[in-house]
Amino acid sequence: MTDPVDLEAYLDPNKRIQMKLEMSLSGLGKTGVVLAIIDAIEYSDANAGLVRYFEKADMPGVIVSVNKPLVDLICKLPPTPFVQNKIEFVDCISQMSGAPELEGPHYNYLESPQQLVELSVLLNKLFQKIEGNKFLVVDSLSTLLIYNKPEAITKFVHSIANKIRTEKVLGVLLIIKTEDNMDVIKILSQFSDSVIEVRDHQASLK
Amino acid sequence: MAIPKKEPLEEVKFEDSSVAKPNRTQTGIPGLDDLLGGGIPEGNLVVVSGDPGAGKTSFCIEFLYNGVVKYGENGVYISLEESEPEIVKQAAYYGFDFIPLIKDRRLKIETIQLYDFEKLKNAIEETVDSVKARRIVIDPGVVFRLFFEKELEARKSILDLGRMLKRLGGTTIITNEITLENSHSLFGLEEYVADGVVLLYHTKIENRFIRSVGVLKMRGTKISEKLHPLELGLNGLKVLSKQELFEEL
Numbered sequence: 002m003t004d005p006v007d008l009e010a011y012l013d014p015n016k017r018i019q020m021k022l023e024m025s026l027s028g029l030g031k032t033g034v035v036l037a038i039i040d041a042i043e044y045s046d047a048n049a050g051l052v053r054y055f056e057k058a059d060m061p062g063v064i065v066s067v068n069k070p071l072v073d074l075i076c077k078l079p080p081t082p083f084v085q086n087k088i089e090f091v092d093c094i095s096q097m098s099g100a101p102e103l104e105g106p107h108y109n110y111l112e113s114p115q116q117l118v119e120l121s122v123l124l125n126k127l128f129q130k131i132e133g134n135k136f137l138v139v140d141s142l143s144t145l146l147i148y149n150k151p152e153a154i155t156k157f158v159h160s161i162a163n164k165i166r167t168e169k170v171l172g173v174l175l176i177i178k179t180e181d182n183m184d185v186i187k188i189l190s191q192f193s194d195s196v197i198e199v200r201d202h203q204a205s206l207k
Numbered sequence: 208m209a210i211p212k213k214e215p216l217e218e219v220k221f222e223d224s225s226v227a228k229p230n231r232t233q234t235g236i237p238g239l240d241d242l243l244g245g246g247i248p249e250g251n252l253v254v255v256s257g258d259p260g261a262g263k264t265s266f267c268i269e270f271l272y273n274g275v276v277k278y279g280e281n282g283v284y285i286s287l288e289e290s291e292p293e294i295v296k297q298a299a300y301y302g303f304d305f306i307p308l309i310k311d312r313r314l315k316i317e318t319i320q321l322y323d324f325e326k327l328k329n330a331i332e333e334t335v336d337s338v339k340a341r342r343i344v345i346d347p348g349v350v351f352r353l354f355f356e357k358e359l360e361a362r363k364s365i366l367d368l369g370r371m372l373k374r375l376g377g378t379t380i381i382t383n384e385i386t387l388e389n390s391h392s393l394f395g396l397e398e399y400v401a402d403g404v405v406l407l408y409h410t411k412i413e414n415r416f417i418r419s420v421g422v423l424k425m426r427g428t429k430i431s432e433k434l435h436p437l438e439l440g441l442n443g444l445k446v447l448s449k450q451e452l453f454e455e456l
Contacts, residue, residue: 115415117453118436153453160451 023054025197031060031134032169033194034162038186039141040178040198047175047199048140052078052088055136060171061087062136063127067114067144070100089127093120093145114148117157124161128168137165141175142189143182151185155192162192229427232280232342232378235273236266238446239420242435244428247378247403251426252369254348254397256385257407261418262439263382265301266407267344268294269443270380272303274342275313282342282377283334284316287350291316301443312338324354324364328371335375343372343379348396369400402426407437412454420446 029035039047048064055062066074071092078084089107094100097113109127111119128135139145146154158174165172174193176186190196231246240246247253257263271282286294294316298305308314317334319327335343355361372379381396385406397404403425410417418437422430436447 113415118447118450121453122447122450150454152455156451156453160453 020050021199023050025199026051026054026171026173029171029195032166032171034158034165034192035171035173036186036189036193036196037173037175038178038196038198039175048074048138049077049079051136051138051173052084056081056083059083060134060136061131062138062170063089063091063124063131065091065093065120065124065137065139067093068140070095070098071103071108071110072101075103089131091120091123091127114145117145117149117153121157121160121164125164125168128164128170134169134171137161137170137172139172139174141177142185143175143177143179146182146185151182155185155188158189159192233273233278234266234270235277236269236444236446238435238448239444241448242420242422242431242446243425244430247425248427249378250373250376251402252372252379252381252400253403253405253425254381254383254401255405255407256383256397258385258409261407261409262437262444263407264294264297264346265439265444266405267346267380267382268298268301268303268305271314271342271344272298272305272308275308280341281313281338282315282344283331283338283340284314285331285334285343285345286316286318287320287345288318288347290318301441303443314338315340322354324351324368327354328368331368332371332375335377341377343375343377344382345379346382348381348383365396366400369396373400397423403428408434417452417454419452 025037026035037047048066052064064074071090072095074090074092075084086107089109091109091111092102093111093114093116095102096110102108102110109123111123124137128137142154142158145157149157161172164170174189176182176189178186178198229248231240231244232249232251233240233246234243255263255266257266267284271284274280274282284294289297295305295309305314305316309316315334315338317330319330331343331345334340351361351365355364381401383392383397392398401424404423405425406421406423408417408419408421410419418439419434420437421434422428424430431448434452436450436452438445438447
């Protein structure tokens, strides 16, 4: 943290969170379910940091975007060969919101965040498409909870947790911590191999 | 009145493989045969009950088409409502071309709009015999209600129909309407005659519809007790037999 190269990143709240995520993940194995609980007022995007982490590890994977349409998410990611060829994107929001849909061999669309069965089937298909160890990022369970009942989400997570373990996946499930979803977080923690809390210390001092 | 002579019961041996493990009529519908232990036991009469738009007619179309094309079993579609061209068109929409099967006399579609139940039974028997059908579909079964004014008469006749169909030896599907709110039994057919009941749900949950399938009963089969997601796409029905539903219906 005293490295002058990191100082600018440390002062930027979003980059700070990304660095903390990277640090937390680096201590984990290559497979398993990680529940990443994020407690940050200004935090809006973990994907760039996570992509950077997995790119360094040269681990291909899947990003499920419920928060942002793919057209916005792709803009925020560096246009590297890793992003263009080694990540399968699943967009759960564009068709529902009317956002433009990008065309490409690695872009997959669902009609809405309520299609949990379809999402589960698609993840299974994508896990089998990608060989070797792979990652999964779900951004975010909090947004899925807006469109689905907590019971459905906990069943969904339990179901994909088993797939994550059998298909050599490191699954990072992002969830924003709020007063309303503490019970859900407790249940989801039971299904997870690791729980990491990423706190924006500077933000909490405000 | 003379008491009819009873024929001696055929000796059934427990170790007879056809008793312990019946031959199965595969539906060929992706995922469905997994729920049925490999298929419907041959000769069973199965009621397929479903909500409007749940996929009952698609089920029938695929069952017959796959029967001819995949398993070499001729079939008949007894339609109590739609005409042959309408059924052929609906099958074509899902990619199932009935026309060559009809030309080769492997499949016959018969539209029967008589309101005489005895004539209906005779027509069914003749049609089945004309192509030596091993698969029979009667759709939609709710039209049976138009044949009867009295419930008791209806029940007796439906039970009689059921016995006739089983005597014909083919594997039979009869469709019925059902919703989660109202269950309209086909005059006791499901309870007393049918060997199997398959339920197709098309349920509204908040702002969307969800399709699912369940097997309520199937004689000679260890069935799944769960509802499973069901897809109805341009290629017909697909049961996600290894997938569970996440929402409560």
